[in-house]
Amino acid sequence: AQKITQTQPGMFVQEKEAVTLDCTYDTSDQSYGLFWYKQPSSGEMIFLIYQGSYDEQNATEGRYSLNFQKARKSANLVISASQLGDSAMYFCAMRELQNFVFGPGTRLSVLP
Amino acid sequence: DVKVTQSSRYLVKRTGEKVFLECVQDMDHENMFWYRQDPGLGLRLIYFSYDVKMKEKGDIPEGYSVSREKKERFSLILESASTNQTSMYLCASSLAAQWEVQPQHFGDGTRLSIL
Numbered sequence: 001a002q003k004i005t006q007t008q009p010g011m012f013v014q015e016k017e018a019v020t021l022d023c024t025y026d027t028s029d030q031s032y033g034l035f036w037y038k039q040p041s042s043g044e045m046i047f048l049i050y051q052g053s054y055d056e057q058n059a060t061e062g063r064y065s066l067n068f069q070k071a072r073k074s075a076n077l078v079i080s081a082s083q084l085g086d087s088a089m090y091f092c093a094m095r096e097l098q099n100f101v102f103g104p105g106t107r108l109s110v111l112p
Numbered sequence: 113d114v115k116v117t118q119s120s121r122y123l124v125k126r127t128g129e130k131v132f133l134e135c136v137q138d139m140d141h142e143n144m145f146w147y148r149q150d151p152g153l154g155l156r157l158i159y160f161s162y163d164v165k166m167k168e169k170g171d172i173p174e175g176y177s178v179s180r181e182k183k184e185r186f187s188l189i190l191e192s193a194s195t196n197q198t199s200m201y202l203c204a205s206s207l208a209a210q211w212e213v214q215p216q217h218f219g220d221g222t223r224l225s226i227l
Contacts, residue, residue, distance in 0.1 A: 033212035045202060045218035052213045091155070093216075099170075100145065100204075100216060102155040 003027065004092055004103035011108050013082045020067070021077040021106045023092030029053075033095040034075040036066065039105070040088045048090075051075055082110045115139070118203050118219035126227055131190040133222055135203030142208035144186035145216060146170075146178065148199040155202065161186055162208065193226045200224075 005024045013019040025034065036048045049061045051068045059066040067076040079086055087110045092103040119134035137144065145160040147170075157170030159178040167178050175197060179187045186205075190197055200223050204216035 031212050033214070035215050037218075043200065043221045043223075045204070045216075045221075047215040047217065050213055050215055054212075095211060095214075097211070099160070100157065102147075104152075104154045 003101045004094055006092055006103040006106050008106045009104075011106055012111055013079075013108065014111050015084060016081055018078060018080045019082055019108065021079070021090050021092075021108065022074070023076055023103060024072070024074045025092070025094045026073065027094065027096055029096050031097075034066070034068070035093045035095065036064070036075075036077045037091045037093060037102075038086075038088045039091065045091075049077070079108075084110050084112060086110050116203055116205055116217050116219040118201075118222050120222050121220060122223050122225075124225045124227060125190075125193050127193060127195060129190075129193045131193045131224070131226075133188040133190075133201055133203075133224070135186045135188070135205075135219055136184050137186075137205040137217070138184065139205065139207075139217070140183065141205035141217075142183070143206045143211075144180065145204040145206075146176075146186065146188045147202045147204065148172070148197075149202055149221075150199050158188065195226050198224060198226045 032053045034051045038046045049064045051059045051066045063080045065078045089105045091105045116137045142163045146158045147155045161180045177189045203219040206216045207214045
């Protein structure tokens, strides 16, 4: 069964606008972590932001914030003030104990 | 900053060859991982290692083996390379303590072509 779902294969956003990338997850564990990574066309995976299952506050990191809704099992990434350099693949991932699971990714294109 | 180094960015090998992909990290991380990434299939876990000399199968271990003789180095071995192993291979490492909030740090990847 799919543990991480990203329902948006591709997204477009106008430069300087905000965009939300969706992620839902499935786990029966009480302890887990949620992560977002960015993969530009050059191929490297860049860690952006994390949220622990026990964290009550939504995580923020510069222009990135994570909208964590535990009861809905969702962990959406919000990018504010989009820049052309934000164009990339974005992966949502979950860590359960000692294993990582990645979602299929969303390709974000920022339009000038 | 954490540095994860993969030995080759691009590699071309022939069917039937034994192929070694090397990964080294410099942050004393206990956990190390090998993934392959294919278009439309995302990242799939091949093997991971909790610590030195320990290894666990991931989702797609068939045709691969791994070695972790030293904490900083995690090697992926293709015992007899086949064309369906042409892919992008990504190595990652992470700390074990407070694992829920420890991200993986990735190398730049190796694009492997098997001819």
